[in-house]
Amino acid sequence: MATVLDTESGQELDAPRRTTVDRAAGWILAVTGVLGTAAAFTLAVEKIHLLTDPSYTPTCSINPVLSCGSVMITEQASAFGFPNPLLGLGTFPVVATLGVLLLAGVRLPRWVWLGLQAGVTFAVVFVHWLMFQSLYRIGALCPYCMLVWVAVVLMFWYTTLYNLRHGHLRTPARARPAVDLLVDVHAVGPALWLLVTVVLIAQAFWTQWQIMLS
DSSP states (O other), X not given: OOEEEOTTTOOEEEHHHHHHHHHHHHHHHHHHHHHHHHHHHHHHHHHHHHHHXXXXXXXXXXXSSBOHHHHHTSGGGGTTSSOTHHHHHHHHHHHHHHHHHHHTTOOOOHHHHHHHHHHHHHHHHHHXXXXXXXXXXXXXXXXXXXXXHHHHHHHHHHXXXXXXXXXXXXXXXXGHHHHHHHHHTTTHHHHHHHHHHHXXXXXXXXXXXXXXXX
16 A cells, blocks of 8 residues: 655655545534534624523524523523633634645644644533533523534544644554554544434433423
8 A cells, every 4th residue: 555754743654544534634624613613603693682682582592402592591601701602703713724724735833733632622621511511401402502512523533533643643653553443434433422412412301302292
């Protein structure tokens, strides 16, 4: 199998595998960055409407379970003292830009990818905290927020794979086969996460689902 030398890390990578993970990471970062920006912008606008008119019903409040309004009025919706969507408005465009640069073949220094890794790692932890709060404390789901959940998990997964594959995240030689396996089956991780998330949502709101469907 043909190999190429990674100019970023100095490691040898087989060309087909490198091309696959680079293209996947580029598209994932670009698309999820755009979707995350759109979701954050929409949530910010809805929050402004709710602040100016407490009787306003957000467009994403569909039923007692899928209810953005119920989520927006909670303390968790402003975890750092300001509306959470502002975090997305400041960061998702950066992710989208990095994805486009990656697709264009632009070589970025290691510190950029490590910075992105730190950002998406914080984001994925924060998102899972918000997910727990929505399912087991607030008792309602925000559709736009769930879109952000999926976007952040995909960002984290593919950024991590990219950084592992290119040596930005150092791994011992004996771990390389495991990294190669994760790269080869790169879609399995997000698919399993999505499956588990759907099961948790179904379990947490099982009674409400039954009532609405009856």
